[in-house]
Amino acid sequence: MERTLNKDIILHSDKKVKISGWLHKKRLLGGLNFITLRDRSGIVQVLVEDKKELEKLRGLQIGTVLSVKGVVVKDERAPNGAELHDVELDVIVPVDIEPPVEIDKPLSHKPENLDTLFEYRAIGLRNLQETKIFKIRANLLKYIRGFLYDNDFTEINTPKIVAGAAEGGAEVFKFDYFSKEATLAQSPQLYKQIMVGVFERVFEIAPTFRAELSATTRHVSEVTMLDVEMGFINGYDDVLDMVENLVRNTLNKVYKDCSAELKSLNAPELKLNDKFPRYSIAEIHELYSKNTKIDVSNEIDLTPDEERWICEYSKKKDGCEAVFATGLPQSKMKFYHMKDTNDTAKSADLLFRGIEISTVPQREHRYEILLEQMRFAGVDPDDPGFSYYLSAFKYGLPPHGGFGFGVDRFVEKIIGLNNIKEAILFPRDINRLTP
C-alpha cells in the first residue's frame, strides 16, 4: 500500500490509507487511547482501540518510526482535519528511550539555555517549532534565487580557499595548503566583481568564514552569505533599488507563504512600503540627538542604538521597518567603494528591524582611481594577490555595485529571534565546533 502524507489524508475521507512517520505523542488513557504521528508534512492523530495494536506500543518512546494503516475519519478539530480509526500499526524502528529534549513543546531559547539547545541539536531540530524556523529559511533562499533569476542574474561558485584575506583584513582562518599559506574566504567580494566582466549580473549563496573572537549574539565564525553584484548601472540608486526590490519581494512572499509558521513563532508583523525611506547618516545623527538628547556629535557612523532608533522612528513615521542610511563618511569606506562628491561614499546601509543587514555601495570601477584608493587605504596594489582582481579593471569593467547579506541574520530578524545562532542549523562560534 502506498504511503499518504499526513497533510493529504483529508483527501481520502472514509477510505483506508497508510501513513508513516515518527511517534510524536502517546496518550494511553485506558478509555481513549491515541497517538500522534509526525511526518514531513505535519501531524496526524491516530485512535488505537484494538488491544493487539495497543500492545505493540508498549515501552515505545517518542521518535519510534512506524507506519499506520487505518480509515480516515474527518474531524475539524484534529490537525490536518481528520484522524485515523480502525488502525493497524507496523513498528519499523522501535525507540525505547525518551528523547533528551521535548519534540512537541517549544524549546527554551533563553541565553542560559542556548548551550543545551545546540548540544542536543541533532534531536532538538525535530521539535515542531525549530523545524518551522528552517522551513522558513529554506523558503527564503528559494524566493531570493527566484527573484535573482527573474532579474537576469547568473549564479556563480567562487573558491572558498584563497591565497590572502580578500579585503586585507584580520580575523581569517589560516591553514597549510600543500606547503603554501591559504585562508578561508571571508567574502567573494573580489571574485564577484571580476565576474561582472563576464555576466554583468551575478550572485552566489555560499558559506563565508570569519575568525570572530567575540562571543556575542551577533558573532559566528561561519555564515551563509548572499552576494550580489551588477554592472552597467546608471548610478548607485540602481543598486539601492535592486536590493529594495529583492528584500521587499522576498519578505512579502515569506510573510504570505509562511504566515502560519511565522504566527506560531510569534514573529512580528511586517510593515514595509514599496520604497524604503532613505535618510542620510547626518540626518539620522541630527534626528536622534534631537529626540533622545544623546550626544552623537563625535560619531562618524551610526551607533547600534541609532540603528535601533531610526528603524523604530521609520516604522512609526513612515510605516516601514526597512530604512536606508545613505552617505557613508569616506573615513569608513572600503578602498573599492566609490566616493561621492563631498565627504561621503556612494554607499548606504540597509537597516531592518534595528540592525544593519547589508552595505550597499557603488564600486570604484576606474582603474587609476582604484589604485589611488588602495594606496590611500594602505593596501599594496602590487601585492600579487590583487593582480587578478586589478586585471579585470584594466581590461574594462563597467560602473557597477552590489551588496551582500548574511542569510542567517536576515532569518533571525524575520522571525524575531534573539541570537543569530538560532537561525543556523549547526552554528559555529568561538566556543562551539560541534555538532
Place this chain on the structure above:
Amino acid sequence: MERTLNKDIILHSDKKVKISGWLHKKRLLGGLNFITLRDRSGIVQVLVEDKKELEKLRGLQIGTVLSVKGVVVKDERAPNGAELHDVELDVIVPVDIEPPVEIDKPLSHKPENLDTLFEYRAIGLRNLQETKIFKIRANLLKYIRGFLYDNDFTEINTPKIVAGAAEGGAEVFKFDYFSKEATLAQSPQLYKQIMVGVFERVFEIAPTFRAELSATTRHVSEVTMLDVEMGFINGYDDVLDMVENLVRNTLNKVYKDCSAELKSLNAPELKLNDKFPRYSIAEIHELYSKNTKIDVSNEIDLTPDEERWICEYSKKKDGCEAVFATGLPQSKMKFYHMKDTNDTAKSADLLFRGIEISTVPQREHRYEILLEQMRFAGVDPDDPGFSYYLSAFKYGLPPHGGFGFGVDRFVEKIIGLNNIKEAILFPRDINRLTP
C-alpha cells in the same frame, strides 16, 4: 535613454535604441567600418560611418566599455538579427591595452595550455566560449533545485568547519580553530543523515574540500557538491529511481534549453532512456572479460576501463549513456551503507559517459547494526565526534538513502570537457591557489 539589451534590439526595428557593453571586435577597414559590442545577452554589430564617431575609437582596445545610440536595421545575417546604423558612441571606460587572451576565438584547452587558461582566468572567462560553459552550469544548478523542490526536498546549510573528518578519512585540510583542531568538511554526509530525522528529504549544494595530493584531470581540492538524502524509502530502488529521475530530468532540460551553447561547444549528443540500464558489477566483469579478453577476475570494484567500456556498451546496446552498476561488494562499502543479503551492499554506482558520477546507497538505519559496522570498519563509535550522529539513530531514523555528486564533474561530462577544472570558474589544485 533606457538601455536595450543586445538580444532585444530586433524588437525595435527602424527605431533608435541605446545599447551598452564591451567593445568586442573592431574592424576599421577604411571603407566599411564596424565594431561589435558584447553584453550579457549577446553580440551586436555596429556600423560606424561618421568620422567624428570613428575618431572616438582611436587607440581603444577590446574590453572598452561603451554605450551606442543608433537606429536598428534588420539584417538576418547579423548576430541577433539586426545591426545599428547612424550611431553615436559614448566611451564609458576606455581600455588602451590589448587583452592578454582572445575574447572572440575559442581558447585552447589543451593540457599544456591549461595553466595559461587559468592564469588569465579573470579576463579569459569573458571569452564567448568560456561564458557558455558557466551559463550551462548555472542553468544546471537551477534545474537541479527545481526538481528537488518539486519532489518536496528541503534545502539545508550544514557547517563546513567540522571537528573531525566525517568519514574518518585522510586527506583533510586541518587548521587552528581558537586553539582547537578543526577540519574542512569533505562531505555533509553525517549532517544530511541527521536532517532526515527533521525534514525526511533534504538537499544541499555547497563547497566541499579535499586535500587531493594527485595532480590529474580528475582531482581538485575544492568541489561544488550536490548532496541529497531521503527517508521513508521502501528499499534502495527508491533512491535509484530518484537519482535517475533527477539526472534524466535535468539533463533533458539542459539539452533543450542550452542546445545552442552545447552545440557551439561541440558537446556530444545526449542519449538517455527513461530507465537507465542496471548491471551488477559481477555482470559487468563478465561482459567486459568476454568482450575485451582482459582478465579482471582479481578486481573487486570496476576498473576505470570497465567504467568506460560499460558506458559505451550500454550506449550501443541500450541507447543510454547513463548506467547503474549495482551490487557493490561489501569489502568496498562504507560503514554507513546497508548490506544486501549476500556479499554485496545496497549500493550502486551511477556511471555517465565513462565515469562514476555518484554512489547511490541505502544507509544502515538500525542503531545496533550501525555500531557493529562501525567497529568492523575500525571506526570507534565512542569517539565524541560521532555522538551527535549516532543520537539521530538512537532516537529513531527511518530507512533512508541518498547520493551526492560533484557538480563540476557533471558539467565536465555534459559538455564533454577533458578536465574537471575547465568546469570550475577558479579551480584549486595542488599547484594552484590563485586567482
